[in-house]
Amino acid sequence: MKKYLHQILIIILISCTTVVQGQSKEAKLQVWQDSLASLGRAMFSRLSEPERMQKNFSFVKTLVSALKENNSYQFAFPKLKMISILNSPDQNFRIFSWNIPLDDGSYLYYGAIQFATSNGQLELIPLLDKTFEIKEPLKAIVKADNWYGAQYYDIRKLGANSYVLLGWKGHHADYTQKVIDVVELQGPKQVVFGKNVFTDDRSLSRKVFNYTRQASMYLVFNPKASRFEFDHLVPADPKLEGNFKYYGPDLSYDAYYLDKGALRFESDVEVSNPARGDEDSFLAPNRRDVKKESGF
Numbered sequence: 001m002k003k004y005l006h007q008i009l010i011i012i013l014i015s016c017t018t019v020v021q022g023q024s025k026e027a028k029l030q031v032w033q034d035s036l037a038s039l040g041r042a043m044f045s046r047l048s049e050p051e052r053m054q055k056n057f058s059f060v061k062t063l064v065s066a067l068k069e070n071n072s073y074q075f076a077f078p079k080l081k082m083i084s085i086l087n088s089p090d091q092n093f094r095i096f097s098w099n100i101p102l103d104d105g106s107y108l109y110y111g112a113i114q115f116a117t118s119n120g121q122l123e124l125i126p127l128l129d130k131t132f133e134i135k136e137p138l139k140a141i142v143k144a145d146n147w148y149g150a151q152y153y154d155i156r157k158l159g160a161n162s163y164v165l166l167g168w169k170g171h172h173a174d175y176t177q178k179v180i181d182v183v184e185l186q187g188p189k190q191v192v193f194g195k196n197v198f199t200d201d202r203s204l205s206r207k208v209f210n211y212t213r214q215a216s217m218y219l220v221f222n223p224k225a226s227r228f229e230f231d232h233l234v235p236a237d238p239k240l241e242g243n244f245k246y247y248g249p250d251l252s253y254d255a256y257y258l259d260k261g262a263l264r265f266e267s268d269v270e271v272s273n274p275a276r277g278d279e280d281s282f283l284a285p286n287r288r289d290v291k292k293e294s295g296f
Contacts, residue, residue: 029075032066040082049103056100060110063096064124071120086165089157092116092185097127097151097167105173109149113183113191125189131171141194141205148193148206150179156221156228159261161185162195166219166228171210174245178219180207180228180256180263198256200265207256209233210244217249218274227257229271 039062042055066072073094077085083098097111111127129149134140137148150167158164162184169177182195182205194205211217211233219230231249240246253271256263 025069025071026075028069029066029072029077032062032069033075033077033079035062036066036077037079040080043100044082052100056110063112067114067124068122072122073114073116073120084151084153086152086155088155088163095152095155095165095183097149099149099151099170101170107149107170109147109151109169111147111149113144115189123189125191137206138208139194139203139205141192143193144191148179148181150177150181154221156258158182158197158258158263159184162197162261164221164228164258164263166221169208170213172244174213175210175247176213177211178209178217178230180219182206197262198265199259199262211247211249212245215248218253218271220274222255222271225255225257227255227266227269228263229253229255229269229274232267 036059039055039059043052043059045052045055047055069075083096085094085096087094093113093115095111095113097109099107099109101107109127109129109131111129113125113127115123115125117123125144127147127149128145130142130146131137131149134142134146134148140148142148150165150169152165152167154166156164162182165179165181165183167179167181169179171177181193182197184192184195186192196202196205198204198207209217209219209230217231217233219228221227222229230253232252232254233247234250235241235243236246236248253269253274254265254267255269256265
């Protein structure tokens with residue numbers, strides 16, 4: 001009898017192993033996604049700042065493990081609403097980006113670029129936020145390990161190996177930013193951010209808009225006109241020029257047109273019924289309203 005029980009147990013163990021091994025890649029990624037969604041919600045909870053950072057650390061490790069699954073590039077992670085996942089228009093890569101709000105009103109940014117590969121194996125470049133070490137962010141051309149962090153919400157093709165990114169960047173206790181940046185592929189596992197493509201100022205490698213946290217800013221791509229449309233920002237009073245917590249839209253609009261690998265500037269364009277900014281989709285709705293001077 002014991003012999004038969006032993007054989008039955010062996011059969012059950014073999015069957016269970018077969019089920020696990022035979023589990024579809026989709027099902028495995030669904031399990032990874034559930035774990036990530038739980039960690040993601042915790043990152044934006046009312047936990048203390050060190051606890052949120054620890055959850056983020058676990059999120060990063062879990063995301064990398066999930067992406068190591070063969071052909072993970074094909075899985076969209078639809079439950080991860082707390083982060084941004086953008087596919088390039090030509091499906092060559094996708095970019096993950098998200099923020100962690102800090103108690104002093106500033107933010108840390110995290111991201112990675114995953115490339116589509118013919119064999120389904122993982123090819124991933126981590127993005128390391130060095131915002132406060134970049135001395136001239138408007139002119140700096142940086143690599144992935146020296147990233148001017150942002151949470152991206154749109155991507156458009158600019159040239160053969162370059163793409164325009166639109167990003168939201170909570171930056172300071174008093175003001176926030178939106179960014180028009182350019183990412184360029186320069187070879188296997190090599191990318192740079194920033195490029196001198198702005199016709200109104202050829203010294204610029206990216207465009208950064210600063211405005212009060214009490215306002216929203218319109219910055220979207222209009223596919224019909226093939227242009228990026230955005231609010232013209234001004235200080236509430238000329239005497240406050242340079243004090244960005246008093247900047248906001250003046251109800252006029254400017255644009256950058258996609259033009260043969262460049263962004264051609266045009267001021268005072270007509271924009272029909274613009275939707276206001278989408279910052280709320282990148283902020284934790286239950287985050288404490290902490291009004292402290294930024295530690296940075």
